Amino acid sequence: MDASVYLKRAVYGRWAVACAFFFNGFLVGSWAPQIPVFMVRLGISEFTLGLLILVFGLGALAAMPWCGYLIGRFGSRAVVQGFAIFCSFSLLLVALAPNALMAAPALFLFGAVIGGMDVAMNANAVEVEKKLSRAVMSSSHGFWSLGGFAGGALGGLLIEAHGHLTHALIVSLIAILLGLVAFRYMITEDEPAVQEKHRLEFPTNPLVYLLGLMALFSMVPEGSVLDWAALYLQQERGADIATAGFAFAAFSGTMSIMRFLGDGVRNRFGAVRTLRYSALIGAAGMAVASLAPTSWIAIIAFAFSGLGIANMVPIAFSAAGNQEGTSSGVALSMVTLMGYSGILVAPSAIGFVGGKTGFGPIYMVLAGLLVVVFLMSNLATSADKMRS
Incomplete structure (x- = not known):
């Protein structure tokens, strides 16, 4: 051609x-x-x-x-x-x-x-x-x-x-x-995947599951801000309903902006460096939000965290889709499953624990999860293998 x-x-x-x-x-x-x-x-x-x-x-x-x-x-x-x-x-x-x-x-x-x-x-x-x-x-x-x-x-x-x-x-x-x-x-693969093609199987490459864990740790904070940040600001930081609603709005707004900028950043600095700094930014924002003395400082911290979290899951997905010896569909199905459980399932458990301990400590723990992603960032090297 x-x-x-x-x-x-x-x-x-x-x-x-x-x-x-x-x-x-x-x-x-x-x-x-x-x-x-x-x-x-x-x-x-x-x-x-x-x-x-x-x-x-x-x-x-x-x-x-x-x-x-x-x-x-x-x-x-x-x-x-x-x-x-x-x-x-x-x-x-x-x-x-x-x-x-x-x-x-x-x-x-x-x-x-x-x-x-x-x-x-x-x-x-x-x-x-x-x-x-x-x-x-x-x-x-x-x-x-x-x-x-x-x-x-x-x-x-x-x-x-x-x-x-x-x-x-x-x-x-x-x-x-x-x-x-x-x-x-839409385009499609040049040739069908050879492995795991004719039957339903789970990936045999352990790195896929580690990337899934990275996606999970990246998406749990996102789900927690979506479901619980407004309640946290209202009950523990004295915000009114209107102000509390800005928590997720600010977080999702910076995420959206950074996702459109993220490909350029990643193309320039590479997936691993981008993921490493993104994780640190996300963790810093979550930590400040957990300790913030006022609702508006917490809102700014959530917005800052969104700048970092925005590109972490896309990088994990790219890394999963480029694993040698495993079809991209099989790897991505597992990483997506593990990651999305962070939004669809984990917030329910967080709500139960937060009702007992308050949500301030919860957001500090979530900052710790993002630090774990920082420590695992070298596992995303395959995200830069984008050539056929």
């Missing part, structure tokens, strides 16, 4: 996978404004709502291990496209559920297809990095954050103006349009 045509396809593939990340984030962001309506419509308690949201997370975690097998057999492009079809209608199914009994399987399916697509699109981003010989993973995750922001902002307006069903239908139509326009330009 002519080199210019090869490069052109890779560039198109880069923007197609960015669209896949936006698509996935848009659907998750669109679910967030549905939650209050969902609770009132079904007449359920906060406890039942929490269980149903946990079902969503369990669906994602259940689907992720299977994606390595699917990617090895069909390629990441086909798996992204297949999951995207179901994703397009999954929120509508949740919105149509008439009671909690029907909502549970709908949410499980929603989580499963979102989680499955997540693994496949990360595998595809690794393939794009190989084709372009440069990093695109961080900015791809930035597009996920952008999609989440767009979904949440549009969702609130549409639900208020037209109701939850119309909103879910419009989300499905937007998702279908995005898929039809962009996903046909």
